[in-house]
Amino acid sequence: MAKPIDVTIVGGGMITNDLILPSIYHMQRTDVVGDIKICALNSGPLKELKENEEIRQAFPGQDFAAYPDVSEPADKMMPDLYREVLKKIPPRQAVIVAVPDQLHYGIVKEALACNQHVLCVKPLVLKYEQAVELEKEAYEKGLFIGVEYHKRFDRRALVARRNYRLGQFGDFVMGEAKMIEPYFYRSSNFQNWFTTDKTDPFVYVGCHYVDLVYFITDLKPVEVSVSGIKGTFPNGNEGYMWAHGRVTYENGAILSVIDGLGYPDDGAGSNDQCLVMFCEGKDKSGLIKHNDQFRGVSHSYLEGIGCAGSHFNYINPDFYRLVPWEGEGFKPIGYGFDSIAATINTVHRIENTVEPLEEDESLKERQAIIKDADEKGIIATPANSYINELVVEAARLSISNDSKAARISYEGTPGVSLKY
Numbered sequence: 001m002a003k004p005i006d007v008t009i010v011g012g013g014m015i016t017n018d019l020i021l022p023s024i025y026h027m028q029r030t031d032v033v034g035d036i037k038i039c040a041l042n043s044g045p046l047k048e049l050k051e052n053e054e055i056r057q058a059f060p061g062q063d064f065a066a067y068p069d070v071s072e073p074a075d076k077m078m079p080d081l082y083r084e085v086l087k088k089i090p091p092r093q094a095v096i097v098a099v100p101d102q103l104h105y106g107i108v109k110e111a112l113a114c115n116q117h118v119l120c121v122k123p124l125v126l127k128y129e130q131a132v133e134l135e136k137e138a139y140e141k142g143l144f145i146g147v148e149y150h151k152r153f154d155r156r157a158l159v160a161r162r163n164y165r166l167g168q169f170g171d172f173v174m175g176e177a178k179m180i181e182p183y184f185y186r187s188s189n190f191q192n193w194f195t196t197d198k199t200d201p202f203v204y205v206g207c208h209y210v211d212l213v214y215f216i217t218d219l220k221p222v223e224v225s226v227s228g229i230k231g232t233f234p235n236g237n238e239g240y241m242w243a244h245g246r247v248t249y250e251n252g253a254i255l256s257v258i259d260g261l262g263y264p265d266d267g268a269g270s271n272d273q274c275l276v277m278f279c280e281g282k283d284k285s286g287l288i289k290h291n292d293q294f295r296g297v298s299h300s301y302l303e304g305i306g307c308a309g310s311h312f313n314y315i316n317p318d319f320y321r322l323v324p325w326e327g328e329g330f331k332p333i334g335y336g337f338d339s340i341a342a343t344i345n346t347v348h349r350i351e352n353t354v355e356p357l358e359e360d361e362s363l364k365e366r367q368a369i370i371k372d373a374d375e376k377g378i379i380a381t382p383a384n385s386y387i388n389e390l391v392v393e394a395a396r397l398s399i400s401n402d403s404k405a406a407r408i409s410y411e412g413t414p415g416v417s418l419k420y
């Protein structure tokens with residue numbers, strides 16, 4: 001029988017609650033995952049996760065070990081506790097990094113130092129150099145790093161990739177993408193870290209569509225300019241609430257991306273998102289058009305149980321939903337689940353394949369599976385998604401320099417510089 005993989009999640013916030021923990025619980029009951037630990041900054045979010053009624057109903061009898069313990073006072077911050085937790089995990093299990101963007105690098109480094117495979121929420125890191133460093137270190141140790149760009153697993157994106165690469169649309173030439181997250185995000189924990197010096201809506205969510213266009217076309221971005229509109233969070237911190245990015249690709253194609261923390265809480269949302277790509281062929285043009293907000297399903301509830309307390313909602317059954325299944329409770333479905341499962345299944349496959357092997361052979365085999373995933377390009381890995389770090393660097397450079405364009409060069413060592 002295959003050996004399950006223990007999973008340690010660092011970060012107990014929104015993404016852990018809304019996607020990661022339910023996905024990992026499901027994989028626990030299908031024997032892919034063994035023990036589950038979650039480490040957060042303080043006990044508050046962990047207590048909320050344990051008490052979440054929807055999760056309890058879906059996964060009856062399942063639980064995780066909390067660090068710090070939920071009996072610790074909620075205001076006691078323990079920013080270094082994850083180091084202790086990671087040190088105690090048996091080698092080559094999986095660590096899921098789900099903390100604010102600027103902490104990813106340090107925690108992924110620590111996980112690799114503790115000989116762990118990694119699944120990191122996007123963006124992997126904020127600097128290209130760091131992505132290369134992590135890729136190299138992980139490969140040398142035969143540790144897998146998957147980056148959770150879940151839009152890659154949306155069926156419509158997979159269909160578009162295949163058909164684009166079969167030449168059925170022509171060459172991408174002009175496109176637009178949009179991702180406007182809900183207004184209520186402004187009053188969440190975002191206000192503590194989504195500040196102008198650290199990130200902006202283009203970097204936070206625009207990167208999904210930049211990655212997706214690359215995923216579909218294999219075209220590298222070469223120039224980025226981003227303009228932001230600032231606002232104040234309820235706690236007084238200043239952040240970019242809106243951003244507009246313009247990305248030019250290596251063939252001259254242009255993608256315009258608008259992002260924000262501002263989709264109306266009263267809207268049917270729960271956010272607004274889409275992708276349109278015009279392409280050119282011989283004497284004809286081609287088109288890829290995804291409405292990623294309204295997927296043809298509307299619900300109107302008796303009580304205000306929808307997003308931000310709303311009654312009438314557009315439902316996205318494709319990303320993540322809990323649904324009845326043949327087993328107990330409910331199971332997660334959708335590309336969010338598929339994306340988490342792809343990396344955890346890969347780690348599971350790696351470790352079960354190398355189980356009987358001596359260390360030398362085991363390392364070679366692990367490295368071969370990593371290279372294969374890099375080349376397939378379905379799961380985002382540091383080697384096949386590094387353009388995202390370059391785009392993030394270019395975007396931050398541009399937004400903090402009055403929207404001047406930043407160039408991405410791929411000659412020699414790839415790098416980013418302002419275009420004058």
Ligand SMILES: NC(=O)c1ccc[n+]([C@@H]2O[C@H](COP(=O)([O-])OP(=O)(O)OC[C@H]3O[C@@H](n4cnc5c(N)ncnc54)[C@H](O)[C@@H]3O)[C@@H](O)[C@H]2O)c1
Nearest residue numbers: 011012013014015039040041045079098099100101121189
């Ligand atoms: N669509 C997506 O792919 C998507 C969606 C949402 C979030 N994310 C990413 O997930 C990450 C987290 O986002 P979120 O919305 O869950 O944020 P959040 O603010 O809700 O939660 C952050 C969590 O990190 C924990 N944390 C902070 N410092 C820590 C430390 N030193 N040790 C242990 N835990 C620590 C906090 O306790 C909190 O539980 C971000 O990188 C974000 O970009 C991705």
